[in-house]
Amino acid sequence: MITEADLGQTRMSISYTFAPLRNIICDLSGLIGRSVRELVDAFYPPVAGQRVEVLIAELVDNIVQNIADPESEMSLDLSVEDGSLHVRTRNVARRESFEKVRDHVAAIRAARDAGTLQDLMRRTIRERRKARLTGGLGFIRLVHESRFDLAVEHDDGELVIDAWLDMNALADEKGDAR
Amino acid sequence: MKVLTYGDIMQGGSSVFTATARLEDDWLVVSFSGAIRVDNPHVQLQAFIDAIQLELKDKAVGAVTLEFTDLKFCNSNGFYVIMDVIESVYENSDGPVHVRRLEHDDWQQQTLPILLDLGSEEVRERTSFEDVRNV
Numbered sequence: 078m079i080t081e082a083d084l085g086q087t088r089m090s091i092s093y094t095f096a097p098l099r100n101i102i103c104d105l106s107g108l109i110g111r112s113v114r115e116l117v118d119a120f121y122p123p124v125a126g127q128r129v130e131v132l133i134a135e136l137v138d139n140i141v142q143n144i145a146d147p148e149s150e151m152s153l154d155l156s157v158e159d160g161s162l163h164v165r166t167r168n169v170a171r172r173e174s175f176e177k178v179r180d181h182v183a184a185i186r187a188a189r190d191a192g193t194l195q196d197l198m199r200r201t202i203r204e205r206r207k208a209r210l211t212g213g214l215g216f217i218r219l220v221h222e223s224r225f226d227l228a229v230e231h232d233d234g235e236l237v238i239d240a241w242l243d244m245n246a247l248a249d250e251k252g253d254a255r
Numbered sequence: 256m257k258v259l260t261y262g263d264i265m266q267g268g269s270s271v272f273t274a275t276a277r278l279e280d281d282w283l284v285v286s287f288s289g290a291i292r293v294d295n296p297h298v299q300l301q302a303f304i305d306a307i308q309l310e311l312k313d314k315a316v317g318a319v320t321l322e323f324t325d326l327k328f329c330n331s332n333g334f335y336v337i338m339d340v341i342e343s344v345y346e347n348s349d350g351p352v353h354v355r356r357l358e359h360d361d362w363q364q365q366t367l368p369i370l371l372d373l374g375s376e377e378v379r380e381r382t383s384f385e386d387v388r389n390v
Contacts, residue, residue, distance in 0.1 A: 104266065107292045123359070123389070124361070127360070128361065130328065131328075134292065134330055135330070135331065142294065195369070198366065198369055199374065202334060202338075202369060206338060211332050211335075212331065212332065213331075214331035215331050218331055218366065221366070222361040222365045223361050
């Protein structure tokens, strides 16, 4: 008899690569997000699949909307092991784009550590809506709503984003007063 | 109930998101269903946002229900559409607003209260939540 606890110990990994980026004219984030969610739902609590779909939507949309080199490639790797879900994306990005993302993620992490993440989310939503700007909420959302931990680096001309989700903590969240 | 107006997002020839405003006597129900995944949802939903503002201007709206339980996914650009609709509803009604949302949905639990502007005392006093178990 395989129990839910047994299923939760399953190890898995998936890798996607797409090139050239100029050929991405489909709803790529939706296609990957939905299929990965179904896979994750097969083994782990539903909240994990829901969060992975949001994560993939935000990361892949960000890549597709900020292509630095249309001939280059992007990759997305996902693994679940030892109670941690890890997603890494890579794509060619200019140094200044990386620095912008790095500073943004640093501000989000600082707000999370200071317990002011909800204020940052509220303020950012209001400011961007007022200015009629799109986007700009994805990374905050991943940390505030979905409780991912994020890290960013610039490696050999590529923007590398890592996101981790503590799968062991999901069960404890069921009793959250929200 | 009388349908006041509705809007949808079409992708690949079929509707993937629908928003509907219905009225029965002075009870307004605004429902959101499907998924918002497109980069700029305002392109397809601005007409709905304008229409709901116009329709509610001369209606006597008492109680309001905002129905989110059929909304399966919302990207962050979709937040601004939701806010535009919500703002119209609060501005053009003065009764209680009952929000039906999914019990286990991160954005509906964590971010929807921000979109509703629960930081405002007036909004907070008018708003109640019903958490519906995910099917």
